[in-house]
Amino acid sequence: MAxxxxxxxxxxxxxxxxxxxxxxxxxxxxxxxxxxAFDEAVISDDLDDKTRFTAILSSLLxxxxxxxxxxxxxxxxxxxxxxxxxKEIVYQSVAYLGIGRAFPFLKATNDVxxxxxxxxxxxxxxxxxxxxxxxxxxxxxxDIFGAxxxxxxxxxxxxxxxxxxxxTDNCFGDWYIRGGLDYKQREMITFCFxxxxxxxxxxxxxxxxxxMRVGNDRxxxxxxxxxCVPYIGxxxxxxxxxxxxxxxxxKKRGKKTMANLIxxxxxxxxxxxxxxxxxxxxxxxxxxxxxxxxxxxxxxxxVQTVKEYAxxxxxxxxxxxxxxxxxxxxxxxxxxxxxxxxxHVFIGYPNWWGTMPMAMFTFLERFDWTGKxxxxxxxxxxxxxxxxxxxxxxxxxxxxxxxxxxVHGAETAQSEGKIAAWAKKxxx
Ligand SMILES: Cc1cc2nc3c(=O)[nH]c(=O)nc-3n(C[C@H](O)[C@H](O)[C@H](O)COP(=O)(O)O)c2cc1C
Numbered sequence: 001m002a003x004x005x006x007x008x009x010x011x012x013x014x015x016x017x018x019x020x021x022x023x024x025x026x027x028x029x030x031x032x033x034x035x036x037a038f039d040e041a042v043i044s045d046d047l048d049d050k051t052r053f054t055a056i057l058s059s060l061l062x063x064x065x066x067x068x069x070x071x072x073x074x075x076x077x078x079x080x081x082x083x084x085x086x087k088e089i090v091y092q093s094v095a096y097l098g099i100g101r102a103f104p105f106l107k108a109t110n111d112v113x114x115x116x117x118x119x120x121x122x123x124x125x126x127x128x129x130x131x132x133x134x135x136x137x138x139x140x141x142x143d144i145f146g147a148x149x150x151x152x153x154x155x156x157x158x159x160x161x162x163x164x165x166x167x168t169d170n171c172f173g174d175w176y177i178r179g180g181l182d183y184k185q186r187e188m189i190t191f192c193f194x195x196x197x198x199x200x201x202x203x204x205x206x207x208x209x210x211x212m213r214v215g216n217d218r219x220x221x222x223x224x225x226x227x228c229v230p231y232i233g234x235x236x237x238x239x240x241x242x243x244x245x246x247x248x249x250x251k252k253r254g255k256k257t258m259a260n261l262i263x264x265x266x267x268x269x270x271x272x273x274x275x276x277x278x279x280x281x282x283x284x285x286x287x288x289x290x291x292x293x294x295x296x297x298x299x300x301x302x303v304q305t306v307k308e309y310a311x312x313x314x315x316x317x318x319x320x321x322x323x324x325x326x327x328x329x330x331x332x333x334x335x336x337x338x339x340x341x342x343x344h345v346f347i348g349y350p351n352w353w354g355t356m357p358m359a360m361f362t363f364l365e366r367f368d369w370t371g372k373x374x375x376x377x378x379x380x381x382x383x384x385x386x387x388x389x390x391x392x393x394x395x396x397x398x399x400x401x402x403x404x405x406x407v408h409g410a411e412t413a414q415s416e417g418k419i420a421a422w423a424k425k426x427x428x
Contacts (some may be wrong), residue, residue, distance in 0.1 A: 002031065006039045009356045014038075015074065015075060031154055036230060037230035045223040048080075049080060051207055051224070056231055057229050061090065061193060062193040063197065066113045067249075074087065074112060087122055089180075090403050091178070092175045092189060093189075095175055097197065126404050127178050127255060132173075138151075140172040140183075144214055145213065146331030153168035184211075184216055192223075209331075260342060260344045265350070265363075268311075269313075270312055272409075273410045284407070285377075287413055291415075296424060296426075303359050304332060306329045306333055320352045323357075338367070346377060346426075348379075349387065351379070351383050355387050356388045364392070370398030372396070373399045374392065374396050376388060377422075388404070
């Protein structure tokens with residue numbers, strides 16, 4: 001076996017006239033690596049070189065591969081990534097890695113650019129002033145994540161201090177609004193920073209959703225991550241959370257293998273409880289969903305909003321009332337890829353102002369319900385199912401919506417028998 005012609009040509013395109021010293025010291029390694037990274041990986045999809053190198057540089061920042069970054073930067077510049085774009089990648093990485101990790105990359109970038117005769121500083125790209133960065137950052141968050149981000153900077157003070165505000169004015173207001181890269185490119189590089197550094201799956205999940213919102217679809221993200229494999233290794237590239245699934249129980253019915261899906265929304269925090277206010281560490285609907293899974297098996301999926309509702313009960317009911325009045329569709333962190341594998345879908349939610357929380361509408365409107373059997377369950381403090389079943393029938397067009405179960409929220413934990421019996425009967 002030898003280094004393939006394609007790999008040699010690609011190498012020459014990246015590093016014209018350069019002969020790696022590894023060819024002498026590590027011939028067997030370099031043969032396999034070059035064939036993999038510069039042939040097999042490159043021809044595996046239709047990404048253009050510029051996008052590939054943008055992803056590679058970002059993932060090298062994410063995994064802290066400083067020597068390889070220094071080596072690959074000239075290849076990126078030879079493949080159409082501009083000095084402005086490289087600088088923007090490094091600047092934005094500070095928000096996801098901190099200057100502690102980005103610093104050597106900024107120095108390496110300057111060294112490489114200066115050695116190529118690029119004059120520094122480059123033309124300014126700032127898109128905001130200190131006066132409007134908060135407002136502009138919020139608009140960027142709304143554009144990328146959806147209207148649910150309005151007011152995000154003012155949330156989380158008690159648990160997160162200033163961090164949510166800084167995410168708005170610093171992360172988005174200072175960096176995302178700059179020139180040089182558009183939102184699609186900025187979301188892609190953020191995805192690479194997060195995937196390559198590992199350990200920040202919640203952020204990776206919400207940025208996977210954000211990527212899809214700005215037009216980087218799932219297929220594209222899978223290609224991007226695949227291109228990073230030679231640079232970041234397999235563990236951080238395997239199955240990025242482009243879609244999350246819950247439990248794994250599969251139920252056999254005749255010859256066909258089908259699973260139940262138990263999807264629910266539930267809110268932890270202060271809630272109305274038998275006439276008083278109680279702080280719930282686990283939501284009532286979440287408890288009920290667990291009982292159903294235990295009784296009939298299936299995958300659990302929790303509907304989670306990008307923007308959390310207030311933990312304070314009275315603040316939350318005002319938020320919910322406003323959303324109902326406006327017919328809001330709050331952005332969700334993640335959706336199942338599809339629901340084709342399920343025939344019975346249990347749909348659980350608390351009664352909020354007489355129907356489902358608006359987040360459930362966001363979820364339900366995403367899918368084709370034709371042929372599904374839907375079983376609603378609703379926890380509440382006295383209003384029963386309200387008009388939720390009527391609303392469900394409207395949204396889940398084509399599904400058979402069976403009789404729902406109303407559970408008194410404060411009694412959920414003691415209602416396992418009733419909930420399990422209903423779930424089992426629903427399956428008959
Ligand atoms: C925003 C909001 C609105 C609510 N509206 C109603 C209502 O109209 N009728 C009712 O019986 N209970 C209402 N409740 C009480 C919840 O339905 C009940 O506490 C439920 O069990 C909470 O479920 P969870 O813990 O899974 O979120 C409301 C609670 C909240 C937070």
